[in-house]
Amino acid sequence: MAKRSSVKQRATDGINPRQPCPCGSGKRYKACHGVSGGPVELPVARPLEGLAGECELIALREFVPSATAPLALAEPAEREITLATVLPMASAALVRADGSALIGLQVQTRSSDVSRDMARALRWALEASPGAVLPVVGPETDESPERERFQDLVDTSAPVEPTLHPDFSWWMPEGEEPTGDVALSLERANQAIMPTERIGPAAYWVDAGDRAHLRWVRPEPEEKLLLALARLSARGELGLGEGSRYAGSFRAHGLLVPVWDLDHDSHAREWTEPAAELGTRLEAALESLESEPLTSEERRARDGLIGRQVTIR
Incomplete structure (x- = not known):
């Protein structure tokens, strides 16, 4: 009972x-x-709604292997804060000897709100002593409805401008060599990295080994985006040209991430223009939804697209 x-x-x-x-x-x-x-x-x-850099943050958190981005805070701070995809030992944050701090995005979350976890890591980074490391974000003790969130601490209008790296050598300050567990962690991270390039806003070419992909975090509400994708699919305009195929999509933190399979022999830069042209077609399809309902063929295409979705929590 x-x-x-x-x-x-x-x-x-x-x-x-x-x-x-x-x-x-x-x-x-x-x-x-x-x-x-x-x-x-x-x-x-x-959880990251309301941030100008929402799409980029989701990409950095979910599938970009090695990247950093400066973080613009809501209030001036004495310490420079940098966002990072992964930190040594998968730490949540660390403060270097020079006082600069890094926040790790690809870490285990402890609460029901990723934004609150990120805020606690950021608050720690602002207050911790040089040389300190935060292995994980600890259990939340504040149960008040006004709990601090990431959006409360950063400039929500500032874009996130990531710099991608071919490896994780940026973990170490210039002139410093890794030792012990950090050296082992660095070696393992470099071995597992997948070559990745940013070919547009929140649009990333990823070399997955046997094939390449375009993963594109889109800001539109899922239902509206699916309608626009279905319209393009019914018209035969959903690809990026020869050597590409729409593979499906996944949900991440409330947004939809369409994925295309790409010709592995083509360089990432060769897909920059086709991706931009696809973006233009997609914007036009989104705009047309205001006055033109889906046709029966487009509705069938939508049902097919829905069947190729998965969710990443």
Whole structure:
């Protein structure tokens, strides 16, 4: 009886215990966030919403292997803060001997809101002593509704301008050689890196070994973007030209990331112009949705696109 009452208590706000969990896990609510002893708070669906650099941040957090980007804060600070995809030992943050700090994006999260985890790492980086390392973001103790979020600490209007690196040599300050666990971590990271180039805003060419991909984080609401993609698909305009194929899409932090398979023998720069042209067609398709509903053929194309989606939490 205790388990039943727990499920019933958690099935609030109209959530049916037998329906898919709103967190996107694919499990039923009663077997996920509605389970007895499970987390009460559902994950924030779009934690980085409101940031001008939202799409770039998602790319850096989810699939760009080695990159850094300066972070613009809401208030002036004595310390320079740099965002990084991965830090030594997968640390959440570190402060170098010169006082500059780096925030790791590809780290394990501890709360239902990625933005709050990032804010806690940033707050730590602003206050920690030189030479300190934050292995992981610790458990959250502040349960107030006004908990500090990443958007509270940074300039939300500032774009994120990443610099991509071919390896992780930037981990070490100039003239300093890695030793011990850091050296081992650096060696392993360099061995696992996939060549990646940015060929447009939040659009990344990735060499996955046997094939190449374009992964493009889009800012539009998922439903509207799917309609525009379906319109292009029905017209035969969804590719990037010869040697390309639309592969599907995945969801990451509330946004949709369309993916194209690309000819592995073509250089990344050869896809820059086709990607820009596709972006122009996509913008036109999005605009046309205001006055032209989908045709039956376009609706069938939309259903096919929906069948090729997955979710990354």
